[in-house]
Amino acid sequence: MTLDHTGRPHLTQTVATWAGRDDLHLTITPVHHCTGCARCESARGAHTHDARATTQHDPLPAQRVQVELADPACVFPYCTRPTRACDLDHRVPFTGDDQGGATCPCNLTPLCRHHHRLKTHTGWHYRPHGPAGSGVFEWTDRYGQTFVRDRAGTSARPRPD
Template sequence: SAGTGGHEPAPGMAETNLFGAVTAEKILDWIRDLGPDATLTPVIDTNQTWAVDQHDPPEAMREQVLTRDRNCVFPHCSVDSRRCDLDHITAYDDTGPPGQTSPDRLAPLCRRHHLAKTHGRWSYVRNKDGTYTWTNQYRRTWLVTTHGTIELPTN
């Protein structure tokens, strides 16, 4: 799926954030070895739709976005999303409507690209298929996918 870097683990396998795909049996072995020190994190549904009425997303929403988008979503940027800011694609408005903070309205941007977007040189949208379309001040556009960046032809 798009949220897991374009692949699903094989049947009988599970995706871990540190060790990649492993068998469910191996995970159970690790849990048994850890005993009372074991910590389980719930499965994150990268397609869950929900919203909150506050600027900062709750931790579960942050995890959802960082799991869905593994890198800064700016064209050609490969900074790990865990080192990025979460950006409101459309600027958050303190006097605006409720529900402005939702996974569909957030994306990870490294600090450099967050500042470029915030200061008006770039704008972007999150497309329904999970890709991003970026436009710069010269009206050139790029499509960012989980597989890379494509410059789109100008009209």
């Protein structure tokens, strides 16, 4: 299966037809699936990082594409801003050494700028559920209200008394 920049799937035969046309510019980018890292909280398998994963804060373009394919929108409750217009938040904070979170798709979550700042500065926090790329996140605000965000949308959980 092949996806375009909007995340719509296209049959490989359709893409092959496009490649034969002179009036189209086509860029084909291979994307390797990240299955999770032993160093990351969302680990469901192990793989090794290259040196850039611990020394470079900003993701590589291929890493950004992986995150965009795994989570097509900001994962904050009720937000629908496309990932291509989002910041990528390190689930385990990046420190630039082997002690912090790696710059790896299994440790990056799309948050639009507004929700990234809200999470960073106002007491919101989240936990991913399931393997990296499952799209399920549990969010808690500073008052203890909990929301579950998945690919179907957002549901609020009653606050414990």
